[in-house]
Amino acid sequence: MTSVVYTGIGSLYTADPEREEIEDAALVAENGVVRWIGRSADAPAADEQVDVEGRAVIPGFVDSHAHLVFAGDRTEEFAARMAGRPYTAGGIRSTVEATRRATIPELVSTTALLVSEMAMQGTTTFEIKSGYGLTVDDERRSLEIACQFTEETTFLGAHVVPPEACADDYVRLVTGPMLEACAPYAKWVDVFCERGAFGEEHSREVLAAGRKAGLQLRVHANQLGPGPGVRLACEMGAASADHCTHLDDADVDALAASGVVATLLPGAEFSTRSPYPDARRLLDAGVTVALATDCNPGTSFTTSMPFCVALAVREMGMTPLEAVRAATRGGARALRRTDVGTLCVGARADLVILEAPSYVHLAYRPGVPLVAQVWRMGRRLV
Numbered sequence: 001m002t003s004v005v006y007t008g009i010g011s012l013y014t015a016d017p018e019r020e021e022i023e024d025a026a027l028v029a030e031n032g033v034v035r036w037i038g039r040s041a042d043a044p045a046a047d048e049q050v051d052v053e054g055r056a057v058i059p060g061f062v063d064s065h066a067h068l069v070f071a072g073d074r075t076e077e078f079a080a081r082m083a084g085r086p087y088t089a090g091g092i093r094s095t096v097e098a099t100r101r102a103t104i105p106e107l108v109s110t111t112a113l114l115v116s117e118m119a120m121q122g123t124t125t126f127e128i129k130s131g132y133g134l135t136v137d138d139e140r141r142s143l144e145i146a147c148q149f150t151e152e153t154t155f156l157g158a159h160v161v162p163p164e165a166c167a168d169d170y171v172r173l174v175t176g177p178m179l180e181a182c183a184p185y186a187k188w189v190d191v192f193c194e195r196g197a198f199g200e201e202h203s204r205e206v207l208a209a210g211r212k213a214g215l216q217l218r219v220h221a222n223q224l225g226p227g228p229g230v231r232l233a234c235e236m237g238a239a240s241a242d243h244c245t246h247l248d249d250a251d252v253d254a255l256a257a258s259g260v261v262a263t264l265l266p267g268a269e270f271s272t273r274s275p276y277p278d279a280r281r282l283l284d285a286g287v288t289v290a291l292a293t294d295c296n297p298g299t300s301f302t303t304s305m306p307f308c309v310a311l312a313v314r315e316m317g318m319t320p321l322e323a324v325r326a327a328t329r330g331g332a333r334a335l336r337r338t339d340v341g342t343l344c345v346g347a348r349a350d351l352v353i354l355e356a357p358s359y360v361h362l363a364y365r366p367g368v369p370l371v372a373q374v375w376r377m378g379r380r381l382v
Protein backbone atom coordinates (compact mmCIF):
# COMPACT_ATOMS: atom_id res chain seq x y z
CA MET A 1 0.00 0.00 0.00
CA THR A 2 1.47 3.41 -0.96
CA SER A 3 0.00 6.75 -0.08
CA VAL A 4 0.82 10.33 -1.03
CA VAL A 5 -0.40 13.46 0.73
CA TYR A 6 -0.42 16.69 -1.28
CA THR A 7 -0.31 19.61 1.13
CA GLY A 8 -0.28 23.38 0.72
CA ILE A 9 -2.67 23.42 -2.25
CA GLY A 10 -3.47 27.13 -2.59
CA SER A 11 -6.60 26.42 -4.57
CA LEU A 12 -8.01 22.96 -5.29
CA TYR A 13 -10.52 22.70 -8.13
CA THR A 14 -12.16 19.30 -7.62
CA ALA A 15 -14.83 19.45 -10.39
CA ASP A 16 -17.04 17.72 -7.81
CA PRO A 17 -20.42 19.52 -7.72
CA GLU A 18 -20.67 18.85 -3.97
CA ARG A 19 -17.53 20.87 -3.19
CA GLU A 20 -16.10 22.30 -6.36
CA GLU A 21 -13.37 24.61 -5.06
CA ILE A 22 -11.39 24.42 -1.79
CA GLU A 23 -8.83 26.98 -0.67
CA ASP A 24 -5.76 25.99 1.33
CA ALA A 25 -6.41 22.32 0.73
CA ALA A 26 -4.77 18.93 0.96
CA LEU A 27 -5.51 15.62 -0.74
CA VAL A 28 -4.47 12.06 0.07
CA ALA A 29 -4.11 9.39 -2.60
CA GLU A 30 -3.75 5.74 -1.66
CA ASN A 31 -3.01 3.06 -4.24
CA GLY A 32 -3.90 5.47 -7.02
CA VAL A 33 -7.27 6.48 -5.60
CA VAL A 34 -8.31 9.66 -3.76
CA ARG A 35 -8.89 8.75 -0.09
CA TRP A 36 -9.20 12.11 1.65
CA ILE A 37 -9.74 15.78 0.75
CA GLY A 38 -9.85 18.65 3.23
CA ARG A 39 -8.03 21.60 4.71
CA SER A 40 -4.25 21.48 4.58
CA ALA A 41 -4.03 21.96 8.37
CA ASP A 42 -6.06 18.76 8.95
CA ALA A 43 -4.18 16.53 6.49
CA PRO A 44 -3.34 13.05 7.76
CA ALA A 45 0.16 11.59 7.35
CA ALA A 46 1.09 9.41 4.36
CA ASP A 47 4.09 7.47 3.03
CA GLU A 48 5.10 10.40 0.84
CA GLN A 49 4.42 14.12 1.18
CA VAL A 50 4.30 16.56 -1.75
CA ASP A 51 4.22 20.20 -0.67
CA VAL A 52 2.46 22.08 -3.46
CA GLU A 53 3.59 25.43 -1.99
CA GLY A 54 0.44 27.40 -2.69
CA ARG A 55 -0.02 26.32 -6.32
CA ALA A 56 -3.38 25.37 -7.82
CA VAL A 57 -4.39 21.74 -8.37
CA ILE A 58 -7.02 20.51 -10.84
CA PRO A 59 -8.10 17.04 -12.01
CA GLY A 60 -6.16 15.64 -14.97
CA PHE A 61 -7.78 16.72 -18.21
CA VAL A 62 -10.06 14.26 -19.98
CA ASP A 63 -9.63 14.62 -23.75
CA SER A 64 -12.63 12.76 -25.12
CA HIS A 65 -12.01 13.34 -28.84
CA ALA A 66 -8.68 12.67 -30.56
CA HIS A 67 -7.51 11.13 -33.84
CA LEU A 68 -3.95 10.09 -32.96
CA VAL A 69 -3.19 7.15 -35.26
CA PHE A 70 -2.08 8.60 -38.58
CA ALA A 71 0.98 9.26 -40.71
CA GLY A 72 2.18 12.42 -42.44
CA ASP A 73 0.98 15.92 -41.80
CA ARG A 74 -0.99 18.51 -43.76
CA THR A 75 1.19 21.59 -43.36
CA GLU A 76 0.59 22.76 -46.91
CA GLU A 77 -3.17 22.36 -46.63
CA PHE A 78 -3.10 24.43 -43.43
CA ALA A 79 -0.98 27.16 -45.03
CA ALA A 80 -3.29 27.26 -48.05
CA ARG A 81 -6.28 27.58 -45.74
CA MET A 82 -4.69 30.46 -43.93
CA ALA A 83 -4.31 32.04 -47.38
CA GLY A 84 -8.06 31.71 -47.94
CA ARG A 85 -8.82 28.20 -49.22
CA PRO A 86 -11.83 26.69 -47.35
CA TYR A 87 -11.66 23.37 -45.44
CA THR A 88 -13.54 20.38 -46.86
CA ALA A 89 -13.91 16.84 -45.48
CA GLY A 90 -12.01 15.58 -48.56
CA GLY A 91 -8.63 16.50 -47.03
CA ILE A 92 -8.95 13.41 -44.83
CA ARG A 93 -8.12 11.26 -47.88
CA SER A 94 -4.53 12.50 -48.10
CA THR A 95 -3.91 11.35 -44.52
CA VAL A 96 -5.56 8.03 -45.38
CA GLU A 97 -3.01 7.49 -48.19
CA ALA A 98 -0.08 8.25 -45.88
CA THR A 99 -1.49 6.10 -43.07
CA ARG A 100 -1.99 3.09 -45.33
CA ARG A 101 1.63 3.36 -46.48
CA ALA A 102 3.02 3.59 -42.94
CA THR A 103 4.38 0.61 -41.00
CA ILE A 104 3.04 -0.38 -37.59
CA PRO A 105 6.21 0.82 -35.77
CA GLU A 106 5.92 4.17 -37.53
CA LEU A 107 2.29 4.57 -36.48
CA VAL A 108 3.06 3.45 -32.92
CA SER A 109 5.85 5.97 -32.62
CA THR A 110 3.78 8.94 -33.93
CA THR A 111 0.95 7.99 -31.60
CA ALA A 112 3.34 7.68 -28.65
CA LEU A 113 4.75 11.13 -29.36
CA LEU A 114 1.29 12.71 -29.34
CA VAL A 115 0.34 10.80 -26.19
CA SER A 116 3.43 12.12 -24.44
CA GLU A 117 2.60 15.67 -25.59
CA MET A 118 -0.82 15.19 -24.03
CA ALA A 119 0.67 14.06 -20.74
CA MET A 120 3.00 17.04 -20.60
CA GLN A 121 -0.03 19.31 -20.93
CA GLY A 122 -1.99 17.67 -18.15
CA THR A 123 -4.13 15.10 -19.94
CA THR A 124 -4.52 11.88 -17.98
CA THR A 125 -7.44 10.24 -19.82
CA PHE A 126 -7.94 10.37 -23.57
CA GLU A 127 -9.85 8.77 -26.40
CA ILE A 128 -8.27 7.59 -29.66
CA LYS A 129 -10.25 7.04 -32.89
CA SER A 130 -9.37 5.04 -35.95
CA GLY A 131 -10.51 6.56 -39.24
CA TYR A 132 -7.43 7.07 -41.38
CA GLY A 133 -7.18 3.47 -42.59
CA LEU A 134 -10.59 2.85 -44.19
CA THR A 135 -9.87 -0.76 -45.15
CA VAL A 136 -10.61 -3.72 -42.89
CA ASP A 137 -6.93 -4.31 -42.15
CA ASP A 138 -5.93 -0.66 -41.85
CA GLU A 139 -8.78 0.17 -39.47
CA ARG A 140 -8.11 -2.91 -37.37
CA ARG A 141 -4.41 -2.14 -37.04
CA SER A 142 -5.18 1.48 -36.11
CA LEU A 143 -7.38 0.24 -33.28
CA GLU A 144 -4.85 -2.37 -32.19
CA ILE A 145 -2.35 0.48 -31.87
CA ALA A 146 -4.87 2.70 -30.07
CA CYS A 147 -5.47 -0.10 -27.53
CA GLN A 148 -1.79 0.09 -26.53
CA PHE A 149 -2.41 3.60 -25.21
CA THR A 150 -5.98 3.84 -23.92
CA GLU A 151 -9.11 1.87 -23.09
CA GLU A 152 -11.20 4.63 -24.77
CA THR A 153 -10.90 3.45 -28.36
CA THR A 154 -13.34 4.41 -31.09
CA PHE A 155 -14.05 2.70 -34.40
CA LEU A 156 -14.41 5.49 -37.00
CA GLY A 157 -14.42 3.47 -40.21
CA ALA A 158 -17.17 5.88 -41.28
CA HIS A 159 -14.85 8.89 -41.36
CA VAL A 160 -15.13 9.48 -45.09
CA VAL A 161 -15.83 7.28 -48.12
CA PRO A 162 -12.40 6.26 -49.49
CA PRO A 163 -11.68 7.12 -53.14
CA GLU A 164 -11.83 3.48 -54.30
CA ALA A 165 -15.41 2.89 -53.05
CA CYS A 166 -18.96 4.14 -53.55
CA ALA A 167 -20.95 5.19 -50.49
CA ASP A 168 -23.45 2.29 -50.42
CA ASP A 169 -20.77 -0.39 -50.83
CA TYR A 170 -18.54 1.29 -48.28
CA VAL A 171 -21.28 1.50 -45.66
CA ARG A 172 -21.92 -2.23 -46.24
CA LEU A 173 -18.22 -2.86 -45.57
CA VAL A 174 -18.15 -0.64 -42.47
CA THR A 175 -21.27 -2.24 -40.99
CA GLY A 176 -20.19 -5.77 -41.96
CA PRO A 177 -16.65 -7.17 -42.19
CA MET A 178 -14.89 -4.01 -40.99
CA LEU A 179 -17.04 -3.75 -37.88
CA GLU A 180 -16.55 -7.43 -37.16
CA ALA A 181 -12.77 -7.05 -37.38
CA CYS A 182 -12.66 -3.82 -35.37
CA ALA A 183 -15.26 -4.30 -32.63
CA PRO A 184 -12.97 -6.44 -30.43
CA TYR A 185 -10.57 -3.49 -30.19
CA ALA A 186 -13.14 -0.71 -29.72
CA LYS A 187 -15.40 0.57 -26.96
CA TRP A 188 -17.10 3.16 -29.17
CA VAL A 189 -18.41 3.60 -32.71
CA ASP A 190 -18.43 7.03 -34.34
CA VAL A 191 -19.54 8.44 -37.70
CA PHE A 192 -18.75 11.73 -39.46
CA CYS A 193 -22.33 12.78 -40.24
CA GLU A 194 -21.73 15.72 -42.56
CA ARG A 195 -22.06 16.89 -46.14
CA GLY A 196 -19.07 15.35 -47.97
CA ALA A 197 -18.89 12.45 -45.49
CA PHE A 198 -21.99 10.41 -44.46
CA GLY A 199 -25.68 11.39 -44.72
CA GLU A 200 -28.35 10.72 -42.14
CA GLU A 201 -29.43 7.27 -43.30
CA HIS A 202 -25.93 5.92 -43.71
CA SER A 203 -24.96 7.38 -40.34
CA ARG A 204 -27.94 5.72 -38.68
CA GLU A 205 -26.96 2.37 -40.23
CA VAL A 206 -23.38 2.69 -38.99
CA LEU A 207 -24.46 3.56 -35.45
CA ALA A 208 -27.13 0.84 -35.31
CA ALA A 209 -24.68 -1.81 -36.50
CA GLY A 210 -22.06 -0.64 -34.01
CA ARG A 211 -24.56 -0.82 -31.18
CA LYS A 212 -25.56 -4.33 -32.23
CA ALA A 213 -21.88 -5.29 -32.05
CA GLY A 214 -21.76 -4.05 -28.43
CA LEU A 215 -20.21 -0.63 -29.01
CA GLN A 216 -21.43 2.62 -27.48
CA LEU A 217 -22.14 5.59 -29.72
CA ARG A 218 -20.64 9.00 -30.40
CA VAL A 219 -21.15 11.21 -33.46
CA HIS A 220 -19.22 13.91 -35.37
CA ALA A 221 -22.14 16.27 -35.83
CA ASN A 222 -22.90 19.70 -37.29
CA GLN A 223 -19.27 20.71 -37.78
CA LEU A 224 -19.24 22.29 -41.21
CA GLY A 225 -22.89 23.26 -41.53
CA PRO A 226 -26.37 22.57 -40.17
CA GLY A 227 -27.47 18.95 -40.49
CA PRO A 228 -29.08 15.92 -38.91
CA GLY A 229 -26.09 14.73 -36.86
CA VAL A 230 -26.98 16.21 -33.47
CA ARG A 231 -30.59 15.03 -33.60
CA LEU A 232 -29.47 11.59 -34.72
CA ALA A 233 -27.06 11.40 -31.76
CA CYS A 234 -29.93 12.31 -29.42
CA GLU A 235 -32.40 9.92 -31.05
CA MET A 236 -29.96 7.02 -30.81
CA GLY A 237 -28.76 7.71 -27.27
CA ALA A 238 -25.16 8.55 -28.11
CA ALA A 239 -22.90 9.58 -25.24
CA SER A 240 -21.78 12.67 -27.09
CA ALA A 241 -22.39 14.82 -30.17
CA ASP A 242 -19.05 16.32 -31.14
CA HIS A 243 -18.36 19.71 -32.79
CA CYS A 244 -21.91 21.19 -32.50
CA THR A 245 -20.79 24.29 -34.37
CA HIS A 246 -23.94 24.88 -36.44
CA LEU A 247 -27.02 24.33 -34.27
CA ASP A 248 -30.64 25.41 -34.57
CA ASP A 249 -33.05 25.67 -31.65
CA ALA A 250 -34.32 22.11 -32.16
CA ASP A 251 -30.75 20.77 -31.90
CA VAL A 252 -30.17 22.62 -28.64
CA ASP A 253 -33.52 21.43 -27.24
CA ALA A 254 -32.73 17.85 -28.24
CA LEU A 255 -29.35 17.97 -26.50
CA ALA A 256 -30.88 19.43 -23.35
CA ALA A 257 -33.73 16.90 -23.26
CA SER A 258 -31.63 13.83 -24.04
CA GLY A 259 -28.63 14.52 -21.79
CA VAL A 260 -26.30 13.87 -24.71
CA VAL A 261 -23.04 15.74 -24.03
CA ALA A 262 -22.11 18.48 -26.51
CA THR A 263 -18.37 18.12 -27.02
CA LEU A 264 -16.90 21.34 -28.37
CA LEU A 265 -13.60 21.29 -30.26
CA PRO A 266 -12.38 24.87 -30.62
CA GLY A 267 -9.01 23.78 -32.03
CA ALA A 268 -10.90 22.85 -35.21
CA GLU A 269 -12.45 26.30 -35.59
CA PHE A 270 -9.08 27.89 -34.83
CA SER A 271 -7.29 25.85 -37.50
CA THR A 272 -9.99 26.15 -40.13
CA ARG A 273 -10.58 29.84 -39.35
CA SER A 274 -14.29 29.17 -38.82
CA PRO A 275 -16.87 30.63 -36.45
CA TYR A 276 -16.72 29.00 -33.00
CA PRO A 277 -19.64 27.06 -31.48
CA ASP A 278 -21.84 29.04 -29.10
CA ALA A 279 -21.07 27.41 -25.77
CA ARG A 280 -23.02 30.06 -23.86
CA ARG A 281 -26.23 29.14 -25.62
CA LEU A 282 -25.72 25.45 -24.81
CA LEU A 283 -24.87 26.06 -21.16
CA ASP A 284 -27.81 28.42 -20.71
CA ALA A 285 -30.10 25.72 -22.13
CA GLY A 286 -28.81 23.21 -19.54
CA VAL A 287 -26.71 21.11 -21.94
CA THR A 288 -23.66 19.31 -20.53
CA VAL A 289 -20.62 20.64 -22.38
CA ALA A 290 -17.24 18.96 -22.81
CA LEU A 291 -14.08 20.41 -24.32
CA ALA A 292 -11.62 18.27 -26.25
CA THR A 293 -8.68 18.81 -28.61
CA ASP A 294 -9.85 16.86 -31.69
CA CYS A 295 -6.13 16.34 -32.28
CA ASN A 296 -5.78 15.40 -35.96
CA PRO A 297 -3.46 16.42 -38.79
CA GLY A 298 -6.16 18.19 -40.80
CA THR A 299 -8.29 20.48 -38.71
CA SER A 300 -6.76 20.66 -35.24
CA PHE A 301 -3.15 19.61 -34.86
CA THR A 302 -2.95 20.35 -31.16
CA THR A 303 -2.75 18.08 -28.12
CA SER A 304 -3.20 20.96 -25.70
CA MET A 305 -6.21 21.05 -23.43
CA PRO A 306 -4.98 24.33 -21.85
CA PHE A 307 -5.08 25.89 -25.34
CA CYS A 308 -8.68 24.66 -25.80
CA VAL A 309 -9.65 26.06 -22.39
CA ALA A 310 -8.21 29.45 -23.33
CA LEU A 311 -10.04 29.45 -26.68
CA ALA A 312 -13.31 28.43 -25.03
CA VAL A 313 -13.08 31.33 -22.60
CA ARG A 314 -11.99 33.95 -25.10
CA GLU A 315 -14.04 32.88 -28.13
CA MET A 316 -16.99 30.80 -26.96
CA GLY A 317 -18.52 32.69 -24.08
CA MET A 318 -17.43 30.30 -21.32
CA THR A 319 -16.18 31.46 -17.94
CA PRO A 320 -12.83 30.00 -16.81
CA LEU A 321 -14.73 27.83 -14.32
CA GLU A 322 -17.07 26.48 -17.00
CA ALA A 323 -14.20 25.79 -19.37
CA VAL A 324 -12.08 23.89 -16.82
CA ARG A 325 -15.17 21.97 -15.72
CA ALA A 326 -15.87 21.04 -19.36
CA ALA A 327 -12.26 19.92 -19.86
CA THR A 328 -12.36 17.62 -16.83
CA ARG A 329 -15.79 16.47 -15.62
CA GLY A 330 -17.36 17.26 -19.01
CA GLY A 331 -14.90 15.04 -20.85
CA ALA A 332 -15.51 12.26 -18.34
CA ARG A 333 -19.27 12.55 -18.93
CA ALA A 334 -18.66 12.35 -22.69
CA LEU A 335 -16.85 9.06 -22.09
CA ARG A 336 -19.42 7.87 -19.54
CA ARG A 337 -16.69 7.70 -16.90
CA THR A 338 -17.31 8.44 -13.24
CA ASP A 339 -13.84 7.52 -11.97
CA VAL A 340 -11.94 10.33 -13.72
CA GLY A 341 -12.40 14.06 -14.36
CA THR A 342 -13.33 14.77 -10.73
CA LEU A 343 -11.27 14.76 -7.55
CA CYS A 344 -13.49 13.23 -4.90
CA VAL A 345 -13.03 10.34 -2.50
CA GLY A 346 -13.01 7.11 -4.51
CA ALA A 347 -12.00 8.74 -7.81
CA ARG A 348 -8.73 8.06 -9.58
CA ALA A 349 -5.91 10.21 -8.21
CA ASP A 350 -5.24 11.92 -11.56
CA LEU A 351 -4.20 15.47 -10.91
CA VAL A 352 -2.32 18.41 -12.33
CA ILE A 353 -0.28 20.87 -10.28
CA LEU A 354 -0.28 24.26 -12.03
CA GLU A 355 2.52 26.81 -11.89
CA ALA A 356 -0.19 29.30 -10.95
CA PRO A 357 -2.32 30.26 -7.95
CA SER A 358 -5.60 29.45 -9.72
CA TYR A 359 -7.04 27.50 -12.68
CA VAL A 360 -8.15 30.88 -14.06
CA HIS A 361 -4.56 31.34 -15.25
CA LEU A 362 -5.15 28.66 -17.90
CA ALA A 363 -7.16 31.27 -19.81
CA TYR A 364 -5.59 34.39 -18.34
CA ARG A 365 -2.06 33.34 -19.40
CA PRO A 366 -2.67 31.67 -22.77
CA GLY A 367 0.23 29.85 -24.37
CA VAL A 368 2.28 29.76 -21.16
CA PRO A 369 3.36 26.26 -20.02
CA LEU A 370 1.59 26.24 -16.66
CA VAL A 371 1.51 22.48 -16.12
CA ALA A 372 4.16 21.89 -13.45
CA GLN A 373 3.45 18.28 -12.45
CA VAL A 374 1.07 15.59 -13.65
CA TRP A 375 0.13 12.64 -11.43
CA ARG A 376 -1.80 9.69 -12.79
CA MET A 377 -3.24 7.12 -10.39
CA GLY A 378 -1.03 8.48 -7.64
CA ARG A 379 2.19 8.24 -9.69
CA ARG A 380 4.10 11.16 -11.12
CA LEU A 381 3.99 11.23 -14.92
CA VAL A 382 5.50 14.67 -15.58
Ligand SMILES: N=CN[C@@H](CCC(=O)O)C(=O)O
Nearest residue numbers: 091092192268294296298299
Ligand atom coordinates in the same frame (compact mmCIF):
# COMPACT_ATOMS: atom_id res chain seq x y z
N1 LIG B 1 -14.48 16.00 -38.73
C1 LIG B 1 -13.96 14.95 -38.99
N2 LIG B 1 -12.74 14.57 -38.62
C2 LIG B 1 -11.73 15.47 -38.20
C3 LIG B 1 -11.06 16.08 -39.35
C4 LIG B 1 -10.14 15.13 -39.92
C5 LIG B 1 -9.26 15.61 -41.03
O1 LIG B 1 -9.49 16.64 -41.72
O2 LIG B 1 -8.29 14.87 -41.22
C6 LIG B 1 -12.33 16.48 -37.24
O3 LIG B 1 -12.92 16.02 -36.25
O4 LIG B 1 -12.20 17.69 -37.41
Ligand SMILES: [Zn+2]
Nearest residue numbers: 065067220294
Ligand atom coordinates in the same frame (compact mmCIF):
# COMPACT_ATOMS: atom_id res chain seq x y z
ZN1 LIG C 1 -12.86 14.47 -34.94
